[in-house]
Amino acid sequence: MANSALDFSAFSPSALSAEQLHLIDTTVAQFGAPLLLLDCDIVREQYRTLANALPNVTLHFALKPLPHEAIVRTLLAEAASFDLATSGEVELVASQGVPSEKTIHTHPIKRDKDIRDALEYGCSVFVVDNLNELDKFTAYKEQVELLVRLSFRNADAIADLSKKFGCNRDMAIEIISKAQQLGIHIKGLSFHVGSQTSSPQKYVDAIIACKQVMEEVVDLGLPALSTLDIGGGFPVSYTKQVMPIDEFCVPINAALAQLPETVQILAEPGRFIVAPAMMSVSSVMGQAMREGKTWYYLDDGIYGSFSGQIFDEASYPIVAISNSNECYPSVLAGPTCDSIDVVAESIMLPKLNNGDLIVARMMGAYTSATATDFNFFKRAQTVVLNEPSLADRKLG
Numbered sequence: 001m002a003n004s005a006l007d008f009s010a011f012s013p014s015a016l017s018a019e020q021l022h023l024i025d026t027t028v029a030q031f032g033a034p035l036l037l038l039d040c041d042i043v044r045e046q047y048r049t050l051a052n053a054l055p056n057v058t059l060h061f062a063l064k065p066l067p068h069e070a071i072v073r074t075l076l077a078e079a080a081s082f083d084l085a086t087s088g089e090v091e092l093v094a095s096q097g098v099p100s101e102k103t104i105h106t107h108p109i110k111r112d113k114d115i116r117d118a119l120e121y122g123c124s125v126f127v128v129d130n131l132n133e134l135d136k137f138t139a140y141k142e143q144v145e146l147l148v149r150l151s152f153r154n155a156d157a158i159a160d161l162s163k164k165f166g167c168n169r170d171m172a173i174e175i176i177s178k179a180q181q182l183g184i185h186i187k188g189l190s191f192h193v194g195s196q197t198s199s200p201q202k203y204v205d206a207i208i209a210c211k212q213v214m215e216e217v218v219d220l221g222l223p224a225l226s227t228l229d230i231g232g233g234f235p236v237s238y239t240k241q242v243m244p245i246d247e248f249c250v251p252i253n254a255a256l257a258q259l260p261e262t263v264q265i266l267a268e269p270g271r272f273i274v275a276p277a278m279m280s281v282s283s284v285m286g287q288a289m290r291e292g293k294t295w296y297y298l299d300d301g302i303y304g305s306f307s308g309q310i311f312d313e314a315s316y317p318i319v320a321i322s323n324s325n326e327c328y329p330s331v332l333a334g335p336t337c338d339s340i341d342v343v344a345e346s347i348m349l350p351k352l353n354n355g356d357l358i359v360a361r362m363m364g365a366y367t368s369a370t371a372t373d374f375n376f377f378k379r380a381q382t383v384v385l386n387e388p389s390l391a392d393r394k395l396g
């Protein structure tokens with residue numbers, strides 16, 4: 001593969017290395033296509049990079065964007081903590097031996113069974129954003145510590161999570177006062193500024209607002225809050241460059257430094273940890289000329305690994321593996337019989353043969369997690385690379 005020239009698609013900022021090409025070749029030879037290649041080395045690197053950029057923050061990896069056991073094992077070896085939202089996620093971390101003290105449960109709306117499942121595992125930190133939810137914890141008040149989630153709307157984020165969850169400051173105070181009456185311990189506040197947030201100012205504003213709520217709590221004679229959870233949302237570069245994470249975190253750290261030193265800071269990064277760690281490899285099943293463009297029908301598409309193009313509004317850097325440099329207007333379509341199953345409408349690609357491979361990068365977050373097997377097209381198999389050995393595992 002060393003002499004293989006790569007075409008740059010319209011979306012593609014950079015080529016694959018010779019090692020990557022070799023790896024793709026050998027893995028497809030072994031497992032067939034479509035595949036998702038998950039590189040635990042990158043998970044580890046992303047975790048360390050964010051941990052360095054946020055030195056006083058305990059990172060709880062949010063499982064939602066890629067709930068894979070190899071990632072749990074990799075991050076456990078890094079002594080990471082975990083952010084859970086469902087009983088399925090509780091089961092996953094429990095099955096990998098994650099100590100329950102390293103977990104928080106952050107779904108603002110839970111059934112009693114969800115609470116019991118988490119408690120049975122040993123997770124005791126939960127999130128509420130309304131009085132109805134607070135009530136659910138009266139039965140467990142001896143065992144739980146709660147975070148009150150505030151809402152800060154963010155029209156710029158890919159997912160404005162504050163539309164669906166979180167309360168305003170007045171309601172936060174009401175919840176905290178009510179909890180005091182009920183004898184339920186409120187540990188602190190949390191927020192999520194929205195996924196793939198491009199500006200650190202959203203965090204800064206939210207941190208300052210939370211600081212004010214914390215002060216108001218003290219002024220009202222309620223027990224002081226000990227924790228602030230700044231959520232997820234940290235951005236990665238897909239086809240557009242975002243601010244480097246070190247730079248992104250400078251104003252966030254400055255805002256956090258204004259909080260009393262006793263306040264423990266948590267974050268719930270998901271996308272940032274896993275997005276760069278997975279690439280998709282699909283192959284051309286067939287092709288047709290339509291209105292002057294070649295349509296290539298892949299064995300993976302919008303209903304599969306590329307589901308994030310719909311659910312996450314993401315566009316991934318895509319390259320074709322080809323020896324040819326001459327490019328033509330092309331379309332990449334998914335395999336299903338549905339017309340919305342189109343991965344790229346106007347992309348310049350070399351002439352491809354059936355069986356040729358298409359590689360999309362930055363496909364770790366919100367891809368396979370939301371894939372379906374619509375039309376009985378099986379989801380892409382995930383191949384895990386560079387898993388940590390058990391000997392490396394750090395449980396501290």
Ligand SMILES: *Cc1c(COP(=O)(O)O)cnc(C)c1O
Nearest residue numbers: 062106195232233268269270271
């Ligand atoms: C989805 C989610 C996260 C992860 O968000 P990213 O934008 O992927 O970092 C963290 N916390 C909660 C509560 C979430 O719902």
